[in-house]
Amino acid sequence: MTTLPTSTDKKLGLVIDLDTCVGCHACVISCKGWNTENYGAPLSDQDPYGAEPSGTFLNRVHSYEIQPEAAPAQLIHFPKSCLHCEDAPCVTVCPTGASYKRVEDGIVLVNEQDCIGCGLCAWACPYGAREMDATEKVMKKCTLCVDRIYNENLPEEDREPACVRTCPAGARHFGDFADPDSNVSKLTAERGGMDLMPEMGTKPVNKYLPPRLKDRDRSQDVDILAPLLDPVATESTGFLGWLDKALENMPGGKT
């Protein structure tokens, strides 16, 4: 068993905006690229040119369809990586102490030197966020780019996780949830940011912003701002009659 810190100074994590994520997988590959070259063992790929290639990814995008009762079906893109839980079961289950949660910022990491590849942590994680690397036989997981966010060899503006830096739609945000004035705390408050599977009691740090209401039924609207258009004429002779007057009266008309 490995213990969790009783509290952390910061609670670093991600806000992922499900209203904006177009499911492009940019974050998936940017993560793969950075973490193959950096923290610990490279993220390997088995059978990379074969029948069923399978590699280690620390971040994946899943897609789910939703069928509302009285509206067209919707497709939700759902990126998922380690949520850096406050009560991280993957840490407490670790027999060697390789899994740990950092006191200073709450990031959950695996110390690969101590990892025996037993896989208990992956079983314990209710989110399926950890992946055993099949070549190195060590557990890999999102590091929140701990080797980027403090990295003095990077320009300050680049000190954020690779997935956040690359996201074309701006659907990913990084910050400190312990600070109520941080960008991520504010976004979570404004947009009703949600925990993933709160019933598991893991207290995830990462938050998801729900999609806005879509395909609102407009048929019963009495919208004084955008009423249905009234015809000025129903045929072109009448239309030209209207035109004469319109050029004095219409938006964009001659005055």
Next chain:
Amino acid sequence: MKDQPILDTSPKVSDEVRKTTCYMCACRCGINVHMKDGKVAYIEGNKDHPVNQGVLCAKGSAGIMQVNAPSRLKAPLKRVGPRGSGEFEEISWDEALDIATGLLKPIREKHPEKLAFFTGRDQSQSFTSMWAQGFGTPNYAAHGGFCSVNMAAAGIYTMGGAFWEFGQPDWDHTKMFLLFGVAEDHDSNPIKMGIGKIKKRGARVVGINPIRTGYNAVADDWFGITPGTDGLLIMALIHELFKAGKLDLDYLARFTNASCLVNEDPKSPQNGLLLRDENGEPLVIDANTGERAPWNGKGVEPDLRQTYRHAGVTHRPVFHLMADRFLDTKYAPENVADQTGISADRIRQLAADIAHVAFDEAIELDREWTDFRGKKHSKMLGRPVSMHSMRGISAHSNGFQTCRALHTLQIILGAVETPGGMRFKPPYPKPATAHPKPHGKVTPGQPLNGPHLGFTHGPEDLMLHEDGSPIRIDKAFTWENPLSSHGMMHMVIANAHAGDPYKIDTLFMYMANMSWNSSMNTSAVMDMLTDKDENGDYVIPNIIYSDAYSSEMVAFADLVLPDTTYLERHDCISLLDRPICEADAVADAIRWPVIEPDRDVRGFQSVLCELGARLDLPGFVNEDGSQKYADYADYITNHMRRPGVGPLAGWRMGENGTQGGRGEPNASQLDNYIANGGFWVEHVPEEAAYYKPFNMAYQDWAVKMSFYDSVQPYIFTPYVEPLRKMQLAAEGHGRVQPPDHLRQQVKETMDPLPIWYAPLSDEMIDTTEFDVHALTQRPMAMYHSWGTQNAWLRQIHGVNPLYVPTKIWEKHGFADGDWAKVTSPSGVITVPVAHMAALNENTVWTWNAIGKRKGAWALDDDAQETTKGFLLNHLIHELLPEKGDGMRWSNSDPITGQAAWFDLRVKIEKCVTPAGDQCQPEAPAQKAPVPKGPPTLAWKVGK
């Protein structure tokens, strides 16, 4: 608790960052290539770059897997087995160039047209076209004809540009964004960035697409339209806006030819053309005087109301014809609801929403500007409705007129080149009249008489011999498709094989997988490439192909010229070609070898420099006959297209040092680009930022920047005269007239105002039998065939089921894991199915180009792409079903020749799982000129 491990949170990131331009798709983002020990360690977006501002898509980040791909060709190849077998021997570049020269020199001396040179996904068309022009063949084009020429040509003919390279929504001001059809294929990162930006502001996104994936998945409102009916929906929206008078009349009068007078004398050979003055300028009625005046006269106030009566005939302004057209009740919402699959109420609501945002939420920028008539405007008035569309609405046989309707919708709102609407990217806007016309005069041993591709303005501009036969092998610019501005690459192999209009000697292609995902009717095309005549000779005698990878097409070449990857080469993304500018900036960029090739490959453009010299092509040799450009970098630096204008506009040499825009060549130009991150950018002055075609501040700046040599303001043309000229010929006017079998088609389709007609093949097949529409789209994380060899990307999209909507799924009792037989009028495939609810109820779809042929791309023979991946291409014929008239009717837009991929209709049946869970048809494995890839990858180049 153990102490926390000590962690180095500031590890060294890389030895060096080299900044170049991505080429994992056609988006052309700036990238930072992190180097370690001379190898590529990591690729990220360049934050200073105008296109992507630091972000990068999945493809871009996976570029590193493109460099190490086992499918990379290693050396020039000469075919030694039968064509198509994939049996090659590696040869030297000297031998390869000797073979190419030996094939091409006699062709040039006797029959230059016997060379068909088509360059696929080429981003160096201003260079490759110069080579082809020097060679003297009329048979040159890139891939636009099978991609999105309808969008590009409709935009240029209607208003001087369309989307992507030409224009973009005003992301900073727009309040409502409408997205028509699949558009994830071009301009990929800028659109995603724009959607993110406007969503953050709370602006509304409306998706009009049979398939709700990608950008449509985040749309606030989704209209799951029936494929091929977008034009009908747009016409209904225009109908509603006309009916309600929700039009920007001032804008229409001043800045469009709605105010121009039309010759309405039915007896005149000019009937339907614009009335012009003695200088040839279209005439308007000046509201100041009530008299006729040229459209561009100083102080003229064009009037939309008044008509001109002469010799017993009343001539009306275009606007009156637009009212006649768009008020026609056949475009009323209730009359289009069934066909489009969108209820009349929703159409009315959408029109009302558009009108509300455009007119009740109009925006004004406090910026003075002066128009070309000398009128000063105190403000810039904006209609904050913007739109985007690319291939989805283009790839239909009614695509040109649909795209015209879309551009017209924007124009009547006053939402083009105004704040919050659609904005052009320099050097656009540029009207059709500012582009070249097509050229095709062949003289053995001599260059062609001008550029191959261009814009026709009437029957005299068509590429026809005196006897009416086509000049070009693809039949571009003929009466079958008179405005085929990008050529018709999808017809080249079929026509060359059929000897219609003539036989060729050598097919020379670059970067186009024409024996696979880039061709219609794939199985038949493979047969055409290997077919022999009665003498045992190949019907297409010689095939030269250049590619960096072991694609399906390589096996069909007699000679393979191996290209480099994009990280090992010079390139220029030029203003002469397909620029990377933004609405507020002019920009161009380079690629440069951030690594050197580790094998015997050469950049294709550098090979053309040498081949051009060996063939003595004008422009490629010095006066003494020696090779003019050592390589492509030499060309980029030293070529002069016009005085002061070269491939790159940045850091040209002026009197006082380097300058942007015009200037003499600068020997250090590429170094200047490299030092600046691989690109050059100069911002549009604020007073020139909007109303570009009409704004004198922009016009003056454009001349300074070298876009053109004198100011040339113009007005938008919802009424397209060149179309009317083609119609006049079909009605029996003029020297050049269509053959009788095409007269009706020309009359009906080439309407000078937007129209909608059903996809052409619908009339020839039983639509009750083939009652399902079938579409493809390219995944955002993959770019055609190139993604499949990529070890990371193929884990995202490695199989492509046929996605089936709920209604069809239930009708056939499909369950997960089932397979279906899918039949079109021309072919049958057997494929796995998957259920998808967020889909038009009569439409099925799949990802494009995931399916692979066994043996290609250095994949294992049992790779998932070869078993559970498939192409819909087998179901799409390059010709329409036979009409019994002995003619070969191309399955293309009758105006531009754009391949009508998305007109496809099929029928679906549940079937038993094929043996071996193998999609059908299954082509036998090709032998590959490269070894298979490694069993595992762990690509860490640093320590």
